[in-house]
Amino acid sequence: MEQRRGDDLPRAYRIGLRLRDLGADDDLIGDCLEIDPSAVSTLLEIGRQKLGTALHPRVDTAPRAPETVSSEGANSVPPTESPRR
Numbered sequence: 226m227e228q229r230r231g232d233d234l235p236r237a238y239r240i241g242l243r244l245r246d247l248g249a250d251d252d253l254i255g256d257c258l259e260i261d262p263s264a265v266s267t268l269l270e271i272g273r274q275k276l277g278t279a280l281h282p283r284v285d286t287a288p289r290a291p292e293t294v295s296s297e298g299a300n301s302v303p304p305t306e307s308p309r310r
Contacts, residue, residue: 237268238276242272
């Protein structure tokens with residue numbers, strides 16, 4: 226069964242975001258979640274960030290260091306001789 230958007234969010238974020246989508250104001254959302262209405266905007270912002278992360282996980286795009294090959298490995302390249310003086 227496919228999960229709907231936000232079903233894996235913590236309860237307060239999930240309910241707050243759904244109520245806002247239905248048009249509820251901060252006072253109603255605060256009453257439903259038993260929190261101060263002044264905290265609702267912060268709760269919704271954090272909920273949106275968590276939802277965005279859940280829907281679009283970050284992919285690590287940082288450059289990686291080149292892999293080193295063991296000198297004893299099957300694909301190793303023999304060392305070159307250093308020039309003599």
